[in-house]
Amino acid sequence: MKLPVIDLSSRDSLSTAIAIRQACIEYGFFYLVNHGVENELAKAFDQSRSFFSLPMDDKMKLARKEFRGYTPLDPVLGLHGDSKESYYIGPIADTNAKLNQWPSEGLVLLEAGKKLFSLIALSLNLDQHFFEKIGAIDKPSAFLRLLRYPGEMGDHEEICSAHSDTGALTLLITDGVPGLQICRDKSKEPQVWEDVSYMEGAFVVNIGDLMERSTLHRVKRTGKERYSIAFFLDPHPDCVVECIETCCSESSPPRFSPIRSGDYMDERLAITPV
Numbered sequence: 001m002k003l004p005v006i007d008l009s010s011r012d013s014l015s016t017a018i019a020i021r022q023a024c025i026e027y028g029f030f031y032l033v034n035h036g037v038e039n040e041l042a043k044a045f046d047q048s049r050s051f052f053s054l055p056m057d058d059k060m061k062l063a064r065k066e067f068r069g070y071t072p073l074d075p076v077l078g079l080h081g082d083s084k085e086s087y088y089i090g091p092i093a094d095t096n097a098k099l100n101q102w103p104s105e106g107l108v109l110l111e112a113g114k115k116l117f118s119l120i121a122l123s124l125n126l127d128q129h130f131f132e133k134i135g136a137i138d139k140p141s142a143f144l145r146l147l148r149y150p151g152e153m154g155d156h157e158e159i160c161s162a163h164s165d166t167g168a169l170t171l172l173i174t175d176g177v178p179g180l181q182i183c184r185d186k187s188k189e190p191q192v193w194e195d196v197s198y199m200e201g202a203f204v205v206n207i208g209d210l211m212e213r214s215t216l217h218r219v220k221r222t223g224k225e226r227y228s229i230a231f232f233l234d235p236h237p238d239c240v241v242e243c244i245e246t247c248c249s250e251s252s253p254p255r256f257s258p259i260r261s262g263d264y265m266d267e268r269l270a271i272t273p274v
């Protein structure tokens with residue numbers, strides 16, 4: 001399946017915003033092209049490959065603390081469930097600096113993400129600086145997740161189990177090995193899973209649960225080694241997330257009470273394995 005394509009370099013912001021709105025309603029996902037990170041991608045995958053090929057002892061020296069650092073493949077889960085190792089890099093302004101080496105491409109990505117937020121604001125009939133004004137993306141909670149799926153055979157169909165992303169926006173890039181699938185209607189029984197085709201150089205972007213309309217996705221086992229990099233762009237923890245004015249009315253009141261973004265993320269992270 002091919003997702004709608006959004007061109008971040010388009011000068012026609014309004015048409016782009018309308019296209020994003022449509023993509024988010026129909027899929028919750030879209031491809032992002034001309035994002036400005038094109039030249040950095042090969043380097044990012046090279047760095048990820050060299051990190052994961054380090055001896056286990058070296059990787060374990062950076063073992064994950066407070067959602068930053070290395071998580072090895074779980075030998076039990078690896079056979080019967082999620083089969084991945086990962087390296088998480090936390091927010092740039094983070095005090096856990098040792099576990100937090102931001103590669104230059106991460107900073108370029110942040111710019112692309114901020115631009116996307118302004119288009120999303122436009123798509124919701126808001127001022128394009130809306131998300132800056134509410135304090136969401138000035139100092140966002142940005143996480144970079146390097147992932148490696150080893151590809152050895154196990155018996156579980158999913159190497160990354162079905163989930164929706166917790167935060168606001170995810171930009172994902174893969175090495176082209178297939179596996180990513182989305183389920184557009186999570187209430188439908190049985191669930192219908194569609195393969196997302198690889199589009200060279202494009203990010204696969206999806207909106208997460210903080211934007212309310214999020215889409216279930218997973219990675220299916222193919223038996224091949226696979227690398228991906230996910231960039232999670234979430235509001236500053238102190239930002240209060242509430243139903244946006246243009247999204248509710250007297251006849252359609254907000255469905256959720258306002259919540260501090262940091263509290264919401266903590267609640268979710270406490271119950272969701274990452």
Ligand SMILES: O=C(O)CCC(=O)C(=O)O
Nearest residue numbers: 147160174180219228230
């Ligand atoms: O590796 C992938 O393609 C998807 C990863 C993912 O969905 C996630 O890390 O949230």
Ligand SMILES: [Fe+2]
Nearest residue numbers: 163164165217
């Ligand atoms: Fe995800």
